[in-house]
Amino acid sequence: MLGFFKAKSKSITIPDRPHPPSFEQIKEDVDIAPDSDIMFCTRSRSGSDSSEEYFDARSEFDTSGDEDMEEEQEHAYDQSVELLQLHQRLVTAPQALEAELDKLRTLGQEVSKAVEEIRQMSNHSPRQSEDSNISGQQKKTKVKT
Incomplete structure (x- = not known):
């Protein structure tokens, strides 16, 4: 299932850097x-x-007198910071998703165990044995009549 989230990577060879x-x-x-x-x-x-x-x-390059330019620069800076934060989230996302998947699997196993325990308890409950005794007595009385 983890293979679903991982990209099929092909071997990519990157050429050597050119000499400066x-x-x-x-x-x-x-x-x-x-x-x-x-x-x-x-x-x-x-x-x-x-x-x-x-x-x-x-x-x-003094732009202190140009408010539009300052606003544009501030906006570009804010976008750059937001882009870097988003990139960091994307870089750490696979690890976080895998950790969440492990948690969900563990929880799924615990739920399955709990369901199985409840089924076993319901199969061995005293009420069911009382019901079977009552139905057994009813069968006996029907046979006698």
Whole structure:
């Protein structure tokens, strides 16, 4: 029955990770990136490697005056947190469901035992023996008449 809940997994081979780019490749990518590229817009394009030429990213992307942008960012953050919580619940769900299944099986066995005990008690109850005595006496009186 547990096999029902488990997915039939196929052996999937994941290719090896590619080697990270060299410093020269990274520098070339940065140098040829257009000025409108959001990833590189905080870097000055003068060609100098001086760290003084980097802009303050906070001042460039300051959204404190834009309430709509702040609300949108807050909403996106809340959605991300909710998604992460849901993912965690989904990750732990199989273990929790299996624990619940074990509890239900145990309870089912206990109920079956209780039903069997009640059946045995009803088969050996004094009332039934009295009923059988009464029906036996009635048969005797019918035979005599």
